[in-house]
Amino acid sequence: MAQRPFEQQNWQQRTFQSFGPKFRLDMANPQMGLNGTDVYNLYAVTDSKNVCINGLSEGGVYKIYNDGPIEFVAGQKNSSSGIDIVIVGKNGDVTITAEKNGSVKIRAKKVVIDADENLDLIAGKDLNIKSGGKISLNGNTVNCTGLEGNLVPDAMTFGSQVFEGSFVDADLLTSAFTGGFPAFSVDISF
Amino acid sequence: MIDESLVKSNFVGRDGFRWWIGQIPPANAQGGQANGSGWGNRIKVRIMGYHPYNTVELPDEDLPWAQVMIPTTAGSGAANVATDVKLKGGDTVFGFFLDGDNAQIPVIMGCFGRTSQVPSATYKGAFQPFTGYTNKIKKPNGTLKPDQSNEQNAATQKSPRHVSPKQAKSVGKDEVSYFSAIGDTVQVATSKQGTTVNKIATEIGNFLKTIENIADDIKAASAWATSLVKQQIDVIAQKVTAIISGLVGGIVNSTFNLLIPILKQGLKLLYDLVYKLVLAATGNPVAAHLAGVAAQTAMVAPISILQKLIPSLVDSILNTISDFIKDILNSVVDNIQNFVQCAVNQVTGSVLNGVIGKITSAMEGPIAGVANILQFFGGFSIDNLIRSNPEVMAEIGSISGGGEVVQWVIGKGPKEDQGVSFGDIMKAANTAISIANAAGTAVSAVQSIGGAMDIFSSDSSSPGFKSALGSCYVGPPLKCGAPKIKIFGGSGSGAQAKPIFGSFVGSGANQTASIIGATILNAGSGYTFPPFIEIVDECNQGYGAVAYSTITDDGKLKSIYVVSEGENYPPDEPEEVYVTDIEIIDPGEGYSPGDIATDNDGNEYKLDVDNGRIIKVTPLNIKKVTNLPVLTVESETGSGAILKANLGDLTLQREVKQVIDCIT
Numbered sequence: 001m002a003q004r005p006f007e008q009q010n011w012q013q014r015t016f017q018s019f020g021p022k023f024r025l026d027m028a029n030p031q032m033g034l035n036g037t038d039v040y041n042l043y044a045v046t047d048s049k050n051v052c053i054n055g056l057s058e059g060g061v062y063k064i065y066n067d068g069p070i071e072f073v074a075g076q077k078n079s080s081s082g083i084d085i086v087i088v089g090k091n092g093d094v095t096i097t098a099e100k101n102g103s104v105k106i107r108a109k110k111v112v113i114d115a116d117e118n119l120d121l122i123a124g125k126d127l128n129i130k131s132g133g134k135i136s137l138n139g140n141t142v143n144c145t146g147l148e149g150n151l152v153p154d155a156m157t158f159g160s161q162v163f164e165g166s167f168v169d170a171d172l173l174t175s176a177f178t179g180g181f182p183a184f185s186v187d188i189s190f
Numbered sequence: 191m192i193d194e195s196l197v198k199s200n201f202v203g204r205d206g207f208r209w210w211i212g213q214i215p216p217a218n219a220q221g222g223q224a225n226g227s228g229w230g231n232r233i234k235v236r237i238m239g240y241h242p243y244n245t246v247e248l249p250d251e252d253l254p255w256a257q258v259m260i261p262t263t264a265g266s267g268a269a270n271v272a273t274d275v276k277l278k279g280g281d282t283v284f285g286f287f288l289d290g291d292n293a294q295i296p297v298i299m300g301c302f303g304r305t306s307q308v309p310s311a312t313y314k315g316a317f318q319p320f321t322g323y324t325n326k327i328k329k330p331n332g333t334l335k336p337d338q339s340n341e342q343n344a345a346t347q348k349s350p351r352h353v354s355p356k357q358a359k360s361v362g363k364d365e366v367s368y369f370s371a372i373g374d375t376v377q378v379a380t381s382k383q384g385t386t387v388n389k390i391a392t393e394i395g396n397f398l399k400t401i402e403n404i405a406d407d408i409k410a411a412s413a414w415a416t417s418l419v420k421q422q423i424d425v426i427a428q429k430v431t432a433i434i435s436g437l438v439g440g441i442v443n444s445t446f447n448l449l450i451p452i453l454k455q456g457l458k459l460l461y462d463l464v465y466k467l468v469l470a471a472t473g474n475p476v477a478a479h480l481a482g483v484a485a486q487t488a489m490v491a492p493i494s495i496l497q498k499l500i501p502s503l504v505d506s507i508l509n510t511i512s513d514f515i516k517d518i519l520n521s522v523v524d525n526i527q528n529f530v531q532c533a534v535n536q537v538t539g540s541v542l543n544g545v546i547g548k549i550t551s552a553m554e555g556p557i558a559g560v561a562n563i564l565q566f567f568g569g570f571s572i573d574n575l576i577r578s579n580p581e582v583m584a585e586i587g588s589i590s591g592g593g594e595v596v597q598w599v600i601g602k603g604p605k606e607d608q609g610v611s612f613g614d615i616m617k618a619a620n621t622a623i624s625i626a627n628a629a630g631t632a633v634s635a636v637q638s639i640g641g642a643m644d645i646f647s648s649d650s651s652s653p654g655f656k657s658a659l660g661s662c663y664v665g666p667p668l669k670c671g672a673p674k675i676k677i678f679g680g681s682g683s684g685a686q687a688k689p690i691f692g693s694f695v696g697s698g699a700n701q702t703a704s705i706i707g708a709t710i711l712n713a714g715s716g717y718t719f720p721p722f723i724e725i726v727d728e729c730n731q732g733y734g735a736v737a738y739s740t741i742t743d744d745g746k747l748k749s750i751y752v753v754s755e756g757e758n759y760p761p762d763e764p765e766e767v768y769v770t771d772i773e774i775i776d777p778g779e780g781y782s783p784g785d786i787a788t789d790n791d792g793n794e795y796k797l798d799v800d801n802g803r804i805i806k807v808t809p810l811n812i813k814k815v816t817n818l819p820v821l822t823v824e825s826e827t828g829s830g831a832i833l834k835a836n837l838g839d840l841t842l843q844r845e846v847k848q849v850i851d852c853i854t
Contacts, residue, residue, distance in 0.1 A: 002695040002702045003361060004757040008817060011344050018337075018347045019276075021323075021330035026349045032734035033352025034372060034602040036754030041349065043368070045332030053368050057352060058754045059736030061603055065369045093595065095378035101428050120381035124436030125504065147446050148500045158446055158497040159490070162453040167461065167483040168490060176494045 003032065010037075021045075035059035154178050198290075205290040212237035212256075212296070216279040216313045217324045219250030224326075231258040231275050233298065235283060236316055240293055243316050250316075256285060256296040277301055278322035279313070303340035310338050333366045352601050353733050355403045360731065361758065370403065372601035373730075380596045387615065388597065388607060389433045390541065391534040397426045397519070398529050419523065427515040430541070431508055437583065438511075438545055439504045444582035445549065446500060448575055453493065456563030460485050485562070492559030499556050507548045514544045517636040522645045525664060528729075532618075532662035533645050535611075539619035540640030542583065546576050546619075547639050580616050595679060595722065603736075604722045606678040618643065621659055670729035670760040675708055677739070677747065680721030685714030685747040689725060689735075690837050691761040692817050703761035705735040705752060706818040707837030713746035723750055725759075732759030740773060749773050751834035755818040767815050769793055770838040772807035778823070778831030779803060785825040787833060791815050795833075797823065804831045 003009070009030040016026045027040045036058030044052045050067035057063070064070070075084025087094060098104050113119060121127060129135065144151045147158040154160055159177035198205045212235040222228040232255040242248045258275050265271030277283065282302045288295040313320040322338055323329050329336040333350040340346060350366045351358050354373030358365040377385065377392045400422055401408065407415035461482035469478035518540050526533050550572040557564070557572060564570045576582050597605040622641025626633045629642060637646050644650045644662035651665035677685040692706035705725055714721075725735040735756030740748045751773050772787075772795060780802045787795040793813050798806035804823070819835040 002700075002758060004693050004704055004755070005695060006344075008693055009344070016347055016349070020327060021334060021336070024334065024347070024349065026347075029349055031349065031351050032754075032757045033368075034354070034357075034599070034733050035352065036734055036736045036756070038349075038352060041352075041368070043334070043349065045330065045334065047331070049332050051332045051369060055352075059603065059734075060753075061601070063352075063601065065371065067369075093378070095598075097376050097378050099376065099429075100425055101432065118381070122381065122436075124432060124434075125439065125508070147443065148497050158450065158500065159493045161450045162457065162493050163486070163490070164454065166454075166457050166486045167479070168487045172487065172490060176490050177497060 033057055035061045150178075200289075202288055202290075208287045208290055208293060209284070210237045210240065210286065210293075210296065211282065211284050212241075213317050214277055214279050214281045214283060215250035215253060215316075216320070217326070219253065220279075221251070231260065232256065233258055233275070233277055235285075235296055235298065237293075237296060238317065241316070245316050254294060254296060256283075256298045257288070258298045259285075278327070279324065280320040280322055304338050305341050306337075306339040306345065308338065310336075333368055335364070335366070354399070354601075354730075356399070357730065357733050357758075369601070370400075374399065374600045375605060376598045376600060378596055378598060380594060382594060382596060385596065385607075386433060386437045387534065387538050390430055390538050391529070392597070393426055393429050393433065394519075394534075394537055395529045397422055398523075398526055401523060402527075423516055423519045423523070426519060427512050430515050431512040434511070434541060434545065435504065435508055438507050438549075441545060441549060441576065441582050442500065442503050442507075444579070445553075445572065445576055446496075448579055448582065449496075452567060452570075452575075453560060453563050456560075456566050457486050457489060459566040460489070460563055489560060489563055492556065495559055496553075496556045499553065503549070503552055506552055507545065511541075511544055511548060514548075514636070514639060515541060518544075518640055521634070521636050525645055525648055525651050527651050527666050528664055530662070530664060530728075531608075532614075532660060533664045535615045535618050536622070536643040536645045536659075536662055539615050539622060540636075540643050540645075542615065542619045543623050543641045544639050546573055549576065577616075577620055580612065583612070583616070602733075604679070604724065606676040606722075606724050618659065625658060667729045670727055670731050672762040673705065673725050673727035673732055673735070673759050675737075675750070676724040676726065677714070677721045677750075678724070680717040680719050680739075680741070682714050682717030682721060682741075682745055682747075684712055685710070685717070685721060686712040687723075687747075687750055689759075689762075690767050691759070691764060692767075692815065693755060693757070694761065694764060694816075695757075701761060702732070702758045703764075704755035704757050704818065705732075705737070705759060706755050706815065707752055707767065707835070708737060708750035709838060710747055710750065713742075713748070715745055717741045717745045717747065721747065725756070727760055729760070732756055735759065749836050751775070751836065752818055753834070765839065767837040767839060768812050769809050769815060769819055769835045771836050772809070772821070773834045773836055774804055774807060775832040775834055776830060777803035777805060778828050781823070781825050781828030781831065785823060785828060786810075787821050787823045789819040789821045789835065790817065791819055793819065795821065799828075802828060804828075804833070807833055 010028070011030055013028040014026070014030060015028065016024065018024045022045055024043045025040065026038065026043065029038045029041070031037065039056040039058060041053060041055035046068075052066045054064045055062070072085060075082070078084055096104055144153070145156065146152040147156070154174060154177070155164070157177040160173060163173050215234055215236055217224040219234055220228075223232055234250065234253040235256040236248075236250070236253050241253065258277065260266070260273070260275065264273035277298070281304075283298045284300045284302065285296055285298040287293045288297055308319045310321040311319070323336070335348060337347050348364070350368040351361070352368050352372060353361070355367040355370055357373065358367040374396045375392045377389050401419060404415050404418060408419065464485040465478045465482040468481040469475060472478065518537065522537065553572050595604040596607045599605045619641060622643045625642040626637050633642050634646065637643070640646075642659070644655070644657045644659050645664060647657070649655050650657075650662060653663070653665060653668055655661060655663045655665070673689055675687040675689055677687060687708045687710045689705045690707035690709060691703040693704040695702050708723075720739040720741050723737040723739050725732075725737060733756055734754055735752065736754040737750050737752045739750050742748045769789070781797065781799045781804055782802075783799050785797050785799065787797055787807060789795075791813055793815075794810040796808045796810050797804050798808075815835075815837055819837075821833040821835060823831050823833070
């Protein structure tokens, strides 16, 4: 386990200002990091050992780390029709990830998700859409698939598919597999 | 006094100029100046040659105030321009007296920097070196180390590194990581199907990394570490439960879809059977038909119960699987020291076995209700149905490739989304559950549900571990292979490259190296933008190598150039490499014909300049390269060019095989 040979580390370029045990500015530190050496780092630490770092590394990644929360607040004096915060990815994706068991929450008077192409809503478990007003689905083709539920076409429910082609009375099947099944039992032994 | 004023001008410098060196006493001697109620830039100072060497004769509190001169760049405070004075107790300062030989009005002009040799003890007495830390300025408690030196060397005010805590520890005992999350993998949102395994692997990988960081505390059985592990396991179990909810939902849906044709066929067979029996008994086809219909109708209720199970089944499984996942994590936390692919497969396989087991047991009652239909399919069980139809778990497998980045390493960048072999996971899951079933009560509770996976055995971290399942060794890596270059994204595929090593350090098994270039083995095809380059060794030992790629107009990989060589990589054998050509990343501007470039290995390069921009770079002399070449353009007029060297083997080109005279 070793660092690069010392003569290949450019300590000549390093400058720093250490403002005490809680804050430091370190520039061109030739210590190798995951994304190359540091172009600069601003480091701060609280009495509770929560650190905050922002900096740029030679590989081009700009980092903002904080052990506690980060606030971005803008537009206190802007006009209400303007834009307060702009986050732009010029070429690639913009991703937001809440790790562990956190949620990604967006709240506004009006929420617009504008996709030039597809909009995918994927839920590992339940997908809940609730509206105080209308819910409008509009498309040139609108499909619904499932095995149970009141949006599933009668013929597509689990039970309907199982009994398709059987001799069981159609009304009974409709009653059983679409709108609830009356409590009765038929005992047959052979 | 009158005599004195007669012979003195009382102008600085005219009555003699007296320099002095002194020491600043502790903060508690500075009165209001140290607690915010002072005025001016005044600091008490004990001056050598003027003040006694003990605090009895002259207590620190009685020392004279020195004015502090500040540099012109600091700002006096006028117009809000100011920089505070940063002198601390124990500092050795240099100055002069404003009042010459009277020596009553000292001025501090500067301060001598401390070296690491200066003792940092607490204050003992006059002129003895002592610490600048006080009860109000405590030593650093974060990742900075206490340091009271200001020297021109690498050790002074050493900063933490942007590496993971484990990597920092591996570089040296004085090395620390800036931030404990550096090196963690983040799985970002994607519409890509089949990322369950990667999500599970990411969570458990990060969990094990956390555990690794406190391994010493765990070994020492510290209550703090035990509590943290428990807390982490609870959190991860909850997260993995959430991750697998889509998988569970998918399996439940698929299982019911698989049941449809079976039950449908069973209903037909049931009708046929009843019809045949009644016809044989009565000879009446109408009665036989009605009996058959009645038999089918009798199945409406149990099928309805099955259908009603669909919405609640996923919830009931997820409500109970979390505890099982906790059991898995508790069982492997002491064993897995290296989260290799087989361990990923086995953890996932165990979870899968748990899910299958819970679906099977939850459906047991309702399935028994349709036994009359299933009687025609000997040995039918939900467990068999799922295991014999792997497509039921299609969601679990991962599809790699394409242009989308779905994983990111904090502090590093994009990570290749490795395709996971669904077959390997299923094989591990099926084999392990068979072994556990065969062993009966000889296996632990978690194994009886999750299967007899290697990862549950404490032997799995011992070198030479063998098992019937696949000998999944999860101990510390026995040998770190050389790093691999992973090329992904860019909408293309097929490109392959291997690293070129340089800046070797050490020898034998302990030898490490940096990455100074890459040899392209296959240019691939279909790239519409330069693919991402990830350089990683299987032990995660090396760090810091960063490379980018360029592509040709026809969508092939053209070059890989290194912008940061990194360090600490386990290398392959050194190769003899040379600069083969130069990639012009930025042609700059203002260059003149005749400008040349040189590199740190002494190579020279001819530049072709067009309209001030560098359009071609040709190596003039060819010397062996052992370090990352850094090209510098020597020009009085131009600036801004970025040139990166491509390295390779020039042996054949350097040998003159035959000279052909094309003129005569």
